Amino acid sequence: xxxxxxxxxxxxxxxxxxxxxxxxxxxxxxxxxxxxxxxxxxxxxxxxxxxxxxxxxxxxxxxxxxxxxxxxxxxxxxxxxxxxxxxxxxxxxxxxxxxxxxxxxxxxxxxxxxxxxxxxxxxxxxxxxxxxxxxxxxxx
Amino acid sequence: xxxxxxxxxxxxxxxxxxxxxxxxxxxxxxxxxxxxxxxxxxxxxxxxxxxxxxxxxxxxxxxxxxxxxxxxxxxxxxxxxxxxxxxxxxxxxxxxxxxxxxxxxxxxxxxxxxxxxxxxxxxxxxxxxxxxxxxxxxxxx
Numbered sequence: 001x002x003x004x005x006x007x008x009x010x011x012x013x014x015x016x017x018x019x020x021x022x023x024x025x026x027x028x029x030x031x032x033x034x035x036x037x038x039x040x041x042x043x044x045x046x047x048x049x050x051x052x053x054x055x056x057x058x059x060x061x062x063x064x065x066x067x068x069x070x071x072x073x074x075x076x077x078x079x080x081x082x083x084x085x086x087x088x089x090x091x092x093x094x095x096x097x098x099x100x101x102x103x104x105x106x107x108x109x110x111x112x113x114x115x116x117x118x119x120x121x122x123x124x125x126x127x128x129x130x131x132x133x134x135x136x137x138x139x140x
Numbered sequence: 141x142x143x144x145x146x147x148x149x150x151x152x153x154x155x156x157x158x159x160x161x162x163x164x165x166x167x168x169x170x171x172x173x174x175x176x177x178x179x180x181x182x183x184x185x186x187x188x189x190x191x192x193x194x195x196x197x198x199x200x201x202x203x204x205x206x207x208x209x210x211x212x213x214x215x216x217x218x219x220x221x222x223x224x225x226x227x228x229x230x231x232x233x234x235x236x237x238x239x240x241x242x243x244x245x246x247x248x249x250x251x252x253x254x255x256x257x258x259x260x261x262x263x264x265x266x267x268x269x270x271x272x273x274x275x276x277x278x279x280x281x
Contacts, residue, residue, distance in 0.1 A: 007198075007200070007205065011199065022204060025198050025204075025206060027196075027206075028199075
């Protein structure tokens with residue numbers, strides 16, 4: 001058994017015109033994947049039954065804002081990209097930064113960006129995204 | 141990016157005080173682990189800097205990681221006993237102004253607390269107040 005602490009995670013991102021690279025200064029990420037269901041219950045069934053259908057995901061990447069940190073500008077400014085053809089790529093790592101290992105990767109669109117400056121606290125930027133197309137899980 | 145140099149941070153904190161108190165009217169200032177025999181009925185300052193809690197700020201272990209290093213500087217101001225607080229507060233203002241919400245070499249100083257009179261001066265024979273300055277440094281590995 002090997003548990004993992006959150007600080008060993010990382011985020012890689014590219015805006016559609018480059019290659020995946022680590023975003024320096026991330027402090028959290030989350031991803032929620034949802035599968036829709038189709039009701040296949042028929043006459044004679046006693047219990048309702050379903051089959052899985054469309055899969056989609058959404059989540060958040062949170063940054064300790066540093067204007068000089070590699071990769072931050074590309075992530076937080078992707079929100080103002082227009083038109084956005086969902087050509088951005090994400091890879092969210094639970095540990096390490098070896099592509100295709102201990103991670104989830106997908107294409108997506110950043111749908112919200114919030115940057116907060118509060119007296120006595122660090123400036124924090126938060127980007128919310130939705131996935132588009134295939135989600136590849138390497139969490140095994 | 142590199143691990144924080146604690147001596148560089150200490151030098152940033154103490155250097156400002158040493159420079160200011162070398163200006164007229166100059167005052168003796170003594171730092172951690174330094175011997176000093178104060179002259180009776182004189183004014184002098186003691187500066188004690190300590191590092192405290194650290195915390196993770198971001199992802200990344202030994203590379204690309206951010207940590208918050210928090211410290212506290214205690215500055216004891218000693219002035220002649222029985223002469224009122226005025227001279228002590230004049231020194232206190234000089235010291236407070238040195239650190240009040242400034243950022244120097246990556247060290248973020250909070251608004252200072254004090255000068256606050258202490259009930260039991262140490263060493264005895266002086267009127268003592270204390271200024272407390274919390275600071276933090278963001279370590280970028």
